[in-house]
Amino acid sequence: MQLIVAFTFMSFVIFPAFTFAQNPILFFSGDLRGEIKPCGCAEEGDMGGLLRRLTYIKQNNSVNRIIYFDLGNNFPVPSQQGDLKIPLIHSALEKMNPEVVLVGPNEWQNGLHWLDSKVPYLLSNQSKKLNFLNLKIINHENHQIIVLGYLSPTLVYQNKNDSPVIFPINQELLTSWRDKIQKNIAQFRILLFRGNEHELNLFEKSSMFDLIVAGSNNNDELNQVLKMEVDTRDIPMIPTKGQGILSGELDVNGKIIPANRENDSGSLSVSWLGRNIEDDPELLESFMSYDDAVKELFFRNLELKKEHLKDSPFIGNQVCAACHPKSMDVWKKSRHANAFATLEKLGKHFDPECLECHVVGLKPWTTPENSSEAIRKFEGKRGFLSMELTPHLVNVQCENCHGPALDHLANSKIKPAMHNPDSVCVECHQGSHSPLFDYKKYWQKIKHGP
Template sequence: MLMRIALSFILAGLGWALVACSPLPESHASSQKLQPTSSQQELLIVFSGNTLGELKPCGCAKEEDQGGIERRMGYLKSVVPEGHALLFVDLGDNFKEPTRQGRIKARYLMSAMARMGYDAVTLGDRDLLYGNEFLKKQEGLPWLTSNMRIKGMDPPRYRIQTYDNGLKVAVLAVADPDLFYVSGHSQITMQDPATAVRDLLPEIAQGGQPDVVVLLTHMERKKALKLVDIDGVDVVINGHIEDESDTIDMQAVRKGQKVFAQAAPLGQKMGELRVTVYGEKKTYEHRMVRLDSKIPDDAGMTALHDEYNQEIEALFFETLKAKRAKDRTQVYATESTCKTCHAGAHATWSDSRHAHAYATLKEVNKSFDPECLKCHTTGFEKPGGFISEIDTPELKNVQCEMCHGARLDHSRAPQGGFAEEARGACSQCHVPKHSPNFNYETYWPKIRH
């Protein structure tokens, strides 16, 4: 559990930016800051979301070398505010795909988040990917669901936080039923989000009206923006992502005494929303913090990630036996055969990064990770493709047939007509997360052959 030690929160140099004051959501103008007084109370809301299983950035592209549990914890230990309260929340969609590796990754991510000391975690549609029983086993996660009932689970519908500075904060969390019904989750029942919030606010007020009401939402941005209009809600923070390559508008929006903010994709940035309360007046300052190499890695999270790597390595070797037992009919000619007729193209390839792709995995001790091997070897998890460095050393690296398809038959009876396949092959690995600046027209000249 993250220890909230009393470190100074140095505002100078942090780059705080006042969010919009004009009507939602057309324009953005600066708001006037309140002058500090003894009656002024402050709350710092730190938020994450849309992690999609990203325990650590792969490092393939410096532009997208952001995020990861090591930097998230390193950041959190440096953001311990002095003079105002801290609310730490997550907007959901922490899991990605129903694979064995995905499940292992989800378990380690939940363990990491439990140690970080979140105050509330929203359930996104992807978070039920492994079922209710999986979630129940993840200890230390403060799930919050205001409009959702889950079979076998009973998370609270809201939380009340009272801080040493006297500030009282209510936190609710709602999700869009359409996302869950489309995903086929049959173990849940859901209420209309706006109705659920309006029903709960009077109950919350019975114990004394909160100074700040924070509504966490998991839905499309346009839908979440409408919930800002609910009377009694001060802050709406939204999270949801359809695909890891989605572009997310992270600009905060202000409407009167209210504000809307959006979580970043893949846990690459942490959101900070500083709320200043003076009587019935509130001001907001918002920024997104890049979790890049400037953020120090936390040693405890590094150790946890090392444990994950060990488990994935064990899984890799466990599956080798089954792969070796399958029909291993040769379908790839390999680059050594291709160069017989295509010497010039082979020379160009030999000087490219494609020809050394496997070595880059060895350098970072990732030559056992299936998520990496599929783009650093030839034909991994395809019939006749790469199995391991020992079994199929001839299929290491991104060879000709990663772009042109398995062509053993072509080497025996040459014929053309498949060059165009290469263009489409690029997009299988050159995705925004790994290659954000990829453009075929500019990259192709570097390997033209």
């Protein structure tokens, strides 16, 4: 896999050999998608996070003039827990001091009222209904930089009965932008872009920009894609989920020099934010406050979920052990048997985003396709509520893979709901949580019979 290969030489590129110079170093990142901190479940996928990004920016800013551009799309998908992440993301962005932050589709989906006025959000194709930055002029000694930002209307919802809030790329938009650029004569012109290849081609053919950097359209963090292809050349694209930073030095002639030529993405180089970059202590208090808020939310929602306990179809593996002692012996020796303890050590045993893969039935259960009516009656039922209320459902157990066993307990002829439990593995063993997952190899660690 592309990202795993990158680890073989990552130690050489995490901190490019910048030397103090008058030339500014341009940094590009973003696309956090709510991944404020890597879960750390597997070292191979332990990349990114706000704490490491802030450390990296500070350390490089101490020896160079860093000009940081954020491509946005940092918000999570809308949820109660996501609402708690947004102030934390804004707090971190303010400390990173970006010149601009492009408004992204996740910001739009959560609602523009969430956007902090202290953060310099940029949207150059906005209508007069919005009040974000249209452009930004940056002066640095002998350099003058102008930056614009484009968010494709195809990525956001707009009421068709109202006039557009953001405009697509067309000749009218290009003419308007060209006039703005000419009125603000700048040596170097940057476009922060989030859209499709057709739109990108139109911007590239306009020859208005010296550098275009794209927000990530890649959903697979294990196979990082660092470019978008257009007719004439490749356009650098930031790593997905904020796992790395693109950078390049802007020389006196207005040319970009990759900060590290061993690992570049077109005109820019990439530095991965791995475990060897420490968490910035300035953000630790904010993260502790976030964890406290998540814990409070957990207990608040717990009161609403207690009704589910009365008709839960999950019974816990201590009941299973009576008829399946050999399987129970295998389970006790596996890491699944200590899944909850790993969260307790990190203080994350109240965080639903972590709990769902460390307990039984936290999320409403979804029945498999072609299930019988007897199985479908369990649709939407829950299991684990808390350590105090449902201690028999902590850790990864039989019912995580085989489904609710209440009916099987009453009548052994009724088989567990999941006939192909291997399909369940990838619900947790996926992405950066388990980048080396291979069902055949992992099955050998927990192989058991009936």
